[in-house]
Amino acid sequence: MTYQPSGHRAAAVETMTFDRLRELNDGGTQRADFHVLAVVDAGHGTVTVDFRHHPLKERSAVWIPPGAVHRWDDIAGVAGHLVLYVPTAPVTHATRELVASPDLVAHWSVPDADWPFVEMARDHLLLEASAVPENAPTELPPILLSALIARLRPPQAQALSAHPVFQEFRSSVEAHFREHHAAGYYARALGYAPRTLSRAVQQVTGRTAKVYIVDRIVLEAKRLLAHDRLTAARCAAMLGFPDASNFSVFFRKATGMRPGAWQAAAAVE
Template sequence: MVENGLVSVIRHMTYQPAGRRAAAVETMTFDRLRALNGGGTQRADFHVLAVVDAGQGAVTVDFLHHPLKERSGVWIPPGAVHRWDDIAGVAGHLVLFVPTAPVTQATRELVASPDLAAHWSVPDADWPFVDMARDHLLLETSAPPENAPAELSRILLSALIARLRPPHARAPSPHPVFPLFRSSVEAHFRQHHEAGYYARTLGYAPRTLSRAVQQATGRTAKAYIVDRIVLEAKRLLAHDRLTAARCAATLGFPDASNFSVFFRKATGMRPGAWQAAATVE
């Protein structure tokens, strides 16, 4: 894990495991994280999966604060802005891995989901299995590179993810349309802001799409798209320090004025004011 850019206290992290060039999975302790972490905000191009053994602390992921506690998990996906707010008394391990690292279909689909919970408690009945899966992965990643076949760490990562069973922030929809819509929005929200585009692309009537999204999220399809654009705008404003004009260009708006009206309507603040407040925090 290396820092490749620094603006104020914002760090952009690129996956590069030290001494293990071909490794898709890296592990570290919270002690090591404390030594590396300066208390600033980060945005990474890899997944961060943490297993908290003991202690209390906090992490902020995409502007939401999550208290940490013993026997819990943390999931920070690529692109999410995050800050370890209070980890002085936290014990456990972190697993850093590239999006393509999991090897089973189920864990690949889970990792690709854009709405996993950032923090959850591990049930007592599951903890011994999680602990054992984590220890096996730690042992494998500690082996000398010449004695560590690359696929073993991927297999053990998949086993740990399967045992941790990270939940979705929202209950999965029983309607087959919503997962397709969610994936399409994730791929195209920068270019397409209208629900009608997704209905046409997926081959469903707008009313069918609206019903599926409402059933899964309690929001309209349009509101879901707006929320996704706003989240990315906040990331760009707070952590890439883009101007309103550059955000507009990145997110498919015709100009800065149009983007500013959209952002203010959605958040109640102008982009510049929100950026200043986020920087102070």
């Protein structure tokens, strides 16, 4: 799914209500090339993001990054708004760094003390987004989006700024995991001793560098199997495995299931 803002202007930020989402939602899985940030005012429901179910509840937020496979499972009673935006829309260094992270937390509750500020930031963005094109400065929605993200205080925001070694590793893995599967490659490429790199990764994630890489490959494989409906052979080619047999052995070791069996199970969920 590609970013296609409504109206006549090529806006980097667009908003919609859950009422509008209900009209568009067909109950199937989606995989977009843009961010979806939802603020839930009231009601209860569920959303699945990268094969994990998350409850929607009053005064909570959902963040779906580009590439994530997601499905709005139960939103009949949910009230609130969604903000759709391209990865380059935020204007501050901190918010751009945050949206570039492949490890975004999908759902969190907004503390009561923060809610009035979140509500005000969201409402200001909605008001600006509703302006007629000739009276709407294009620079304002990205600024207000950055304010909303900052006010929402995503749980991963503090960890991002505190671990520069992990940041480098994470960015490198995101760029190269389809070709390079060994932790040693990233240690050499970034100029760190393997033990130093693995310690940094474990401090942030609780996983070794090797396990982090495996988890990233498995996530992409699941996305390709579940949404794109690729065969094991096509997944192997796209993820840097010499053939379908090697990929199947890797996937089964990581998940306990063969790719075809996992794909069939995901199709009936």
